[in-house]
Amino acid sequence: MLPAHLRNLARVGAEVTLEVASPATIGATLDALEARYPVLCGTIRDHDTLQRRPFIRYFACQEDLSHQGPDTPLPEAVLTAREPLIVLGAIAGG
Amino acid sequence: MSKVRVLAGTHKGAFILTSDGKRQQWDVSGPHFAGWEVYHLKGSPADPNRIYCAPSTGWHGQVIQRSDDGGKTWEPVGNKFSYEGTPGTHMWYDGTPHPWEFKRVWHIEPSLSDPDKVYAGVEDAAIFESGDGGKNWTELPGLREHDTAKGWQPGAGGMCLHTIVLDPSDPKRIYVAISAAGAFRSDDGGASWKPINRGLHSQYIPDPTAEVGHCVHRIAMHRNRPGVLFMQKHWDVMRSDDAGDNWREVSGNLPTDFGFAIDVHAHEPETIYVVPIKSDSEHFPPEGKLRVFRSRSGGNEWEALTKGLPQSNCFVNVLRDAMAVDTMDDCGIYFGTTGGQVYVSADAGDNWAPIVRDLPPVLSVEVQTLA
Numbered sequence: 001m002l003p004a005h006l007r008n009l010a011r012v013g014a015e016v017t018l019e020v021a022s023p024a025t026i027g028a029t030l031d032a033l034e035a036r037y038p039v040l041c042g043t044i045r046d047h048d049t050l051q052r053r054p055f056i057r058y059f060a061c062q063e064d065l066s067h068q069g070p071d072t073p074l075p076e077a078v079l080t081a082r083e084p085l086i087v088l089g090a091i092a093g094g
Numbered sequence: 095m096s097k098v099r100v101l102a103g104t105h106k107g108a109f110i111l112t113s114d115g116k117r118q119q120w121d122v123s124g125p126h127f128a129g130w131e132v133y134h135l136k137g138s139p140a141d142p143n144r145i146y147c148a149p150s151t152g153w154h155g156q157v158i159q160r161s162d163d164g165g166k167t168w169e170p171v172g173n174k175f176s177y178e179g180t181p182g183t184h185m186w187y188d189g190t191p192h193p194w195e196f197k198r199v200w201h202i203e204p205s206l207s208d209p210d211k212v213y214a215g216v217e218d219a220a221i222f223e224s225g226d227g228g229k230n231w232t233e234l235p236g237l238r239e240h241d242t243a244k245g246w247q248p249g250a251g252g253m254c255l256h257t258i259v260l261d262p263s264d265p266k267r268i269y270v271a272i273s274a275a276g277a278f279r280s281d282d283g284g285a286s287w288k289p290i291n292r293g294l295h296s297q298y299i300p301d302p303t304a305e306v307g308h309c310v311h312r313i314a315m316h317r318n319r320p321g322v323l324f325m326q327k328h329w330d331v332m333r334s335d336d337a338g339d340n341w342r343e344v345s346g347n348l349p350t351d352f353g354f355a356i357d358v359h360a361h362e363p364e365t366i367y368v369v370p371i372k373s374d375s376e377h378f379p380p381e382g383k384l385r386v387f388r389s390r391s392g393g394n395e396w397e398a399l400t401k402g403l404p405q406s407n408c409f410v411n412v413l414r415d416a417m418a419v420d421t422m423d424d425c426g427i428y429f430g431t432t433g434g435q436v437y438v439s440a441d442a443g444d445n446w447a448p449i450v451r452d453l454p455p456v457l458s459v460e461v462q463t464l465a
Contacts, residue, residue, distance in 0.1 A: 004129075009154075009170060041174070042174060043154035043173075044154070047176065056154075090153070
């Protein structure tokens with residue numbers, strides 16, 4: 001699930017379904033997202049370091065996964081598409 | 095009849111304002127990239143349908159959008175701005191070394207002759223170029239690697255390269271300005287750079303006449319006299335008659351010589367415009383009167399232009415990239431304010447009218463004159 005600005009940028013709806021090779025980690029999922037929508041490169045993670053941008057958060061299954069490493073496996077409910085991985089813009093700005 | 099297209103970058107998106115040559119009735123489109131901060135957008139002189147735009151947000155960073163149909167539709171292009179090599183450090187506000195970090199694009203400058211070539215001035219200060227319509231960006235590292243760069247310090251708005259001026263008579267000559275490092279010139283297409291700050295005097299730095307460290311706000315040039323430059327510095331309006339090698343003050347009778355924007359009449363190289371701002375701590379017009387000042391003598395003698403502009407209780411600012419001129423026979427002057435107004439004068443500044451009154455804070459204004 002993507003925030004509004006990124007939906008507009010990638011010209012997609014709120015939810016994007018991706019096929020991610022095993023092991024399906026947070027990093028691999030974002031790799032797959034950026035491979036399908038290259039315009040999102042640099043808007044969620046830094047181009048070079050692949051570090052999460054400071055005002056971006058990753059939520060899934062009522063858990064904040066933002067501080068988990070990129071090799072963290074996604075929850076089973078996300079892998080089976082019963083729950084979304086939410087990429088969220090932090091509440092900030094004016 | 096010719097038309098004009100005004101490109102306004104704002105705090106919450108871009109707006110495109112179009113009119114015929116009379117410049118009285120306006121169509122407004124936008125916001126484009128709603129919610130994104132658009133520091134600047136500018137059309138290619140070589141192909142007016144091509145417009146480059148630099149939206150950014152705190153969440154998602156920088157993107158670059160390109161239109162090939164005059165702003166009707168847009169396509170995201172490349173947004174990777176990586177410094178060449180190991181970037182090293184500049185000086186932070188407290189005097190300590192601070193790593194060079196890309197933050198945003200402040201200014202987009204399309205080539206005068208090639209629609210696919212475009213420059214970007216960024217924070218932390220560096221200049222990038224693209225030769226493929228904005229898909230790929232490469233730094234011209236000679237500027238950031240200048241001997242003085244380790245000592246450059248940010249201005250209050252960050253250490254931004256906000257001004258890029260291309261010499262129409264010499265494709266190898268480029269001018270840039272950085273807050274708060276000063277002005278620089280390249281005579282070899284951006285490979286190497288020299289500071290051009292001789293004659294600037296800045297009381298707020300330890301050595302007021304230092305080679306670098308001056309807070310240059312904006313540089314303007316008339317395309318028929320590219321060796322003559324006009325500068326709005328933090329304080330002081332300056333002029334150079336030798337391509338920036340030497341500057342002299344031409345603030346003259348201005349009510350205050352602090353300000354951001356400066357521009358030159360399209361057909362009269364000695365007619366220049368500024369919008370005086372009260373001070374560096376009070377970014378609004380003196381006495382609450384929004385006045386453009388015009389000099390027809392290349393500086394020193396200035397007249398206030400007030401007809402159609404608010405002359406009481408006006409406390410907006412006019413930012414450095416928020417003034418532009420068209421090339422109609424009767425030269426049009428345009429500027430935008432942090433209060434969301436974009437004003438036009440279709441008679442070189444004698445009379446003004448708002449095109450729009452209630453945009454988000456205006457960060458930049460450019461104008462295209464279309465056949």
